[in-house]
Amino acid sequence: MIGxxxxxxQFLKDENRADWHDQTLWMVRQKRDRAAWxxxxxxxxxxxxxxxxxxxxxNLDNYLLQFEEKVIGNGATIHWASDAQEFNDxxxxxxxxxxxxxxxxxxxxxxEECGLNPFLEKNGxxxxxxxxxxxxxxxRNEPPSHIVLPAIHLKKEEIGELFEEKLKTAKxxxxxxxxxxxxxxxxxxKFLAAxxxxxxxxxxxxxxxxxxxxxxxxxxxxxxxAAKIQIHCMGIEKIIPGTNExxxxxxxxxxxxxxxxxxxxTSHYRKPKAGGxxxxxxxxxxxxxxLGNETYRNSLKCIRCGxxxxxxxxxxxxxGHSYNYVIPGPIGSILGPDSDINKFKDLPFASTxxxxxxxxxxxxxxxxxxxxxxxxxxxxxxxxxxxxxYLMKIVGKVLAQxxxxxxxxxxxxxxxxxxxxxxxxxQINVWGxxxxxxxxxxxxxxxxYTKNSLERRSENExx
Amino acid sequence: xxKVGLFIPCxxxxxxxxxxxxxxELLHKIGLNIVYPLKQTCCGQPxxxxxxxKEAIPVxxxxxxxxxxxxxxxxxxxxxxxxxxEHYNILDQTNEVKKVxxxxxxxxxxxxxxxxxxxxxxxxxxxxxxxxxCHGLRGLKLGMPSELVAKQFSxxxxxxxxxxxxxxxxxxxxxxxxxxxxxxxxxxPEVSVKxxxxxxxxxxxxxxxxxxxxxxxxxxHLEGIIRRQNxxxxxxxxxxxxxxxxL
Numbered sequence: 001m002i003g004x005x006x007x008x009x010q011f012l013k014d015e016n017r018a019d020w021h022d023q024t025l026w027m028v029r030q031k032r033d034r035a036a037w038x039x040x041x042x043x044x045x046x047x048x049x050x051x052x053x054x055x056x057x058x059n060l061d062n063y064l065l066q067f068e069e070k071v072i073g074n075g076a077t078i079h080w081a082s083d084a085q086e087f088n089d090x091x092x093x094x095x096x097x098x099x100x101x102x103x104x105x106x107x108x109x110x111x112e113e114c115g116l117n118p119f120l121e122k123n124g125x126x127x128x129x130x131x132x133x134x135x136x137x138x139x140r141n142e143p144p145s146h147i148v149l150p151a152i153h154l155k156k157e158e159i160g161e162l163f164e165e166k167l168k169t170a171k172x173x174x175x176x177x178x179x180x181x182x183x184x185x186x187x188x189x190k191f192l193a194a195x196x197x198x199x200x201x202x203x204x205x206x207x208x209x210x211x212x213x214x215x216x217x218x219x220x221x222x223x224x225x226a227a228k229i230q231i232h233c234m235g236i237e238k239i240i241p242g243t244n245e246x247x248x249x250x251x252x253x254x255x256x257x258x259x260x261x262x263x264x265x266t267s268h269y270r271k272p273k274a275g276g277x278x279x280x281x282x283x284x285x286x287x288x289x290x291l292g293n294e295t296y297r298n299s300l301k302c303i304r305c306g307x308x309x310x311x312x313x314x315x316x317x318x319x320g321h322s323y324n325y326v327i328p329g330p331i332g333s334i335l336g337p338d339s340d341i342n343k344f345k346d347l348p349f350a351s352t353x354x355x356x357x358x359x360x361x362x363x364x365x366x367x368x369x370x371x372x373x374x375x376x377x378x379x380x381x382x383x384x385x386x387x388x389x390y391l392m393k394i395v396g397k398v399l400a401q402x403x404x405x406x407x408x409x410x411x412x413x414x415x416x417x418x419x420x421x422x423x424x425x426x427q428i429n430v431w432g433x434x435x436x437x438x439x440x441x442x443x444x445x446x447x448x449y450t451k452n453s454l455e456r457r458s459e460n461e462x463x
Numbered sequence: 464x465x466k467v468g469l470f471i472p473c474x475x476x477x478x479x480x481x482x483x484x485x486x487x488e489l490l491h492k493i494g495l496n497i498v499y500p501l502k503q504t505c506c507g508q509p510x511x512x513x514x515x516x517k518e519a520i521p522v523x524x525x526x527x528x529x530x531x532x533x534x535x536x537x538x539x540x541x542x543x544x545x546x547x548x549e550h551y552n553i554l555d556q557t558n559e560v561k562k563v564x565x566x567x568x569x570x571x572x573x574x575x576x577x578x579x580x581x582x583x584x585x586x587x588x589x590x591x592x593x594x595x596x597c598h599g600l601r602g603l604k605l606g607m608p609s610e611l612v613a614k615q616f617s618x619x620x621x622x623x624x625x626x627x628x629x630x631x632x633x634x635x636x637x638x639x640x641x642x643x644x645x646x647x648x649x650x651x652p653e654v655s656v657k658x659x660x661x662x663x664x665x666x667x668x669x670x671x672x673x674x675x676x677x678x679x680x681x682x683x684h685l686e687g688i689i690r691r692q693n694x695x696x697x698x699x700x701x702x703x704x705x706x707x708x709x710l
Contacts, residue, residue: 009653018657026636033609042612311610313640317657350651352644352658353512355601359610372511379514388513396510396518399473400525405504409477430649434656435687438478445476445483449499 003346008318021153022316028149029310031259032360038261039251049252050364052245053301056206057291063206063239064282070209074271076278084114087283091116091198091231092123094279098229100125100195106213106220107131108200109147109304110233110283112326116198127198128190130219132183139166145320147327148257148306153319187219197223199269201234202303203249204280207242210270211280214253214263221267231279232269236287237300249303252362256305290338295373299334301363308357308367314350323347330357330367337374345383348374406446413440467497468533470526470567472543472679473505479679485706486539486570492710493578497537500529508546512645516553523547523554531559535577536567539702541599541677542645544569549602569603569677570702575618581625584708588628591704592671593619594662594685595638596678605677609638619677619701626704632669639665643684659688663696673697675704 012018036042056063071078079094081087095103103120105111105127117138120127129138133151137144139162144150151159160174169182199220203212211232213220224230240246254260272278290300309315309329320328325336325344333351336344348371357367378384379392398404416424417440425432443451467490471483490497506526507519526547530536538544547567554560574580595617599605606617623631642648642658649655663685666674674696676682682698689696 005651005653008651012653012657015657022661036612039612313642313658314651314654317654318651349514349647352597352640352642352647352655354597354640354644356597356608356610356640359601359608375514376511376516377514380517384514392510392513392515392518396515396522399505399507399510400521402502402504402525405473409473413477430652431687433652434691435659435684436690437687438474438683440478441480443480445471445480446499446501448480448484449487450501 004318004322004324004350005346007322007324008314008350011319011322012317017155018317018319020155021319024152025310025316028258029307029360032256032307032310033259035255035259035261039255045248045252046362046364049248049303049362050301052240052248053303053363056240056245057237057297057300060236060239060291063241064236067204067206067209067239068282070207071280072209074209074278076209076270076272076280079279079281081281081283081285083285084283087114087233087281087285088116088119090281091233092120092125094229094231095120095125095196098195098277100229102190102194103127103196103198104130104190104194104223104227105134105198106200106215106223107134107150108198108233109144109327110200110235110285111198112144114283114285116233128187128194130187130190130223131215131217132180132219135183135187136162143321143326145328146306146309147304153321187222191222191226194223194227196229196231197227198231198233199224201232201238201280202253203240203246204234204238205242205246206239208270210268212246213267213269214250214265215267216258216260216264218265221265224267224269225273228273228275229277229279230269230272231281233281233283235283235285237291237302253303253305256307256360256362286339293338295377296334296338296370298365299331299338299367299370301365302331302335303363305362307360307362311356311360312351313354313356314352318350323350330371331365334367334370334374337378341378341381342383345378348372348378406444409444413442413444416440417442464496465534466532467495468530468536469497469499470503470506470530470536470538470543471499472538472540473509474683475539475679478683479700482539482679482700482702485700485702486537489570489583489702489706489710490537492706492708493574493580498533503529506543506546508543508550509645511546511550511553516550520553523551527551527554527559527563530563530567534566535573536563537570537573538567539570539677539700540679541569541572541596541603541605542680544572545598545602569599569605570705571599571618571622571677572603572605574705575621581621583622583625583705584710585623585626585705586628587623587626587704587707589672590630590632590670591623591673591675592632592634592666592669593617593623594641594666594674594676594681595619596676596681597638597640599677600638606638622705623675623701626707632666632671634665634669636665641681641685643681645680648684655684656688659684660692663689663694667694667696671696673699675699675701677701
C-alpha cells in the first residue's frame, strides 16, 4: 500500500493547488484564533472540557447505563453494537423490519468508520448524504478529506462540473450560491421521500437521555422531521453527564472547528415523534479497548472539531486523503494505528511533532506526545523496515561512544568535502533531492576546542 | 563560582562549529566559568524521534555521565534541551539524571531566566526575521505560542529587541513549523521542503536579510533550501547574533 509520504508527494505535485489548500485551511485556523480570543477564559474552558471528558470516560459504565435508562424512559429504543459488522447489521435490520427503502443521512464519522453506506447500498438501499460537502464526495465516490469540511480538497469549479453532470446545472456555472441552491432543491426531494433518517451524535446527555447533533445546514433536522424513523449513531465516548457540561462544549466546538461562535443548529433529540420511531445505537468498535490503554486513552476525549487538522502544517500540505484512514490529520494518526497498527504504522511519522495540534485541541489531548509514543511502540514491535532498524542500532552504537562518534563525524565531513557531487547527491540521499547538505568544515567544534585549550594552556605555561 | 557545562549538539559540533564557538565566547564574555566536557556526543533525540528510544538509552547515559557534575548545562539548541528535560524519563531517575534534567537550559532561556540579563549590548544593524523553533517555543515555552489565548511574549524577541540597529520583521505566520522535524525531513522530504520554502518566503516577503532561530537544525534545513534555490537570504544562529557585542 502507498504510504502517507508518497501520497503527500503526489498531492504536492500540483503546487498551486497545494498552496490553495494550505491557505484555505490556514484561514480557518485564523478564524479559530479570533473566535478563541473572543472568550477571555478560553484556556480555562479547555481545562474544564478536558476534565469533563476525563470524568465521563472514567465513569463511562455508569453514565452509559444511566443514558440507556433515560432513553428508554423517553420512549426511544436503544441498541448496542460491539463492532462495525454488528452495527451495520443492526441498522439494516431496523430498516428492513420497517420495509424502508430510502435513507437520508446527516454527517457521521462513525458511519464512515464502519462503512455503513457501501453496506446498505450492497443490500439494495438508497443512502443519500445530506450535508452538502458529504453529498459532493458521495457523488464523486470518495471518502471525506476532513472531518468537518469533507470536500475541502475540491475547488468550486470542480463542484460546478460535478453538479453539471449529476444535477444538470448550467455548464460552466460555478457560483457557490447557484450550486448550493441546486443541491438544496435536489436534497429537498430526498428529504421528502425518505423513510429513514440517520444522524451522527455530537454529545449524548446521560441525565436526560438526549442526543445532541450540531450542524450548519440544518440537514439533520430536515431528515429527522420528515422521516418516520430516526436513527442516531454514536460511539460510547460521546457521553457527557448533563446539560451543564454540554454548555462548555457548545461554546468550544464551533469556535474550534470553523471559528463560528456556535453551529447554526444545535439540535436536541429526545423522543420519537407521534407515530414515529427513535433509535439510538451505541457502538464500541475498539473504543473500550482504547479506554483500557493508559497511553492512548486520552485520544477518546476527541470531540471531532478538526482544529488539529486546520493547524497542522503537514495536513495542510498533504491533504486528508494522504492519510488513508477515515479520520485524517494528527488525531487520525493516533486513532489509525490503534485500529490497525500494521496498516497505519506510517501515520505517527507523518508529523514534525511541532505541537500546534496539542495547543488548539479544545479537550487538551496531548496529540504530539501520543504520536511520539506511537513511534516508540511501532519501533519496539519491529514494524519498521529492517534497513531502518539496523541503521538505528548502528547509529545508537556510534552516538554512545565518543571515539566512534568523532571518527564517524570526521569521515562524514571528509566525504561531503571530497567525494564528487554525483556521489554525494546520489538518489539515496533523500535530504539532497531538494536541499544542499551543510558545508562540511575541516574541524569539528570538539577539534577546535581541544586545539584551542591546548594552545591556551601552553600560552599560560610559557607566560 | 557556579560551574557551567557547555553542550554542543552533534550536528552543530560536526557542521556548524562556529555556532559552538559563538556560544562559548558569549558565555566567557559574560564571565562564566564554562567547561566543555570532551567525551560528549549527542543527547539521543535523533534515535528517539525515529521511534528507537531504547537504542537511545546508552547515548542518554553518556550525556548524563558527562554533565552530572555541573550546576547548569547550557546548549544552543532548544530541541535537544527539550528532549533532555522531557524524555530522559526513560532513564532510571537517579540523582544524576534528575539533576541533569532540571539544570539543562537553552541559551536564551539561560540568559534571561537564570542570569536575569536582558541587554547584552549587541550591535546588529540588520533586518532580521526570528523563526520560532517549535521545541523551544511550544516545548520549553521560550514564548507564548499563537494558538494559546494568553499574554504573548518571547524571550528571543526580548533579547534581540535590545540590539542596536536591528530591525525585527513581523511574519504572516509567526510560529509555523519550518518542516525540519528531525527524521521527518527525510521520511517526508517533499512536505518538509515545501514547508521550508514557505517559511523562507514569509521572511523574504517581509524583507528579512537574515533568518535566525534558537535551533541550528531548523536553520540547516532552511539553509539547504536557500542554497539550492540560490536565494540570498542568510541564516544565522541566535548565538552568533548575541555574540555581536563588546561585553
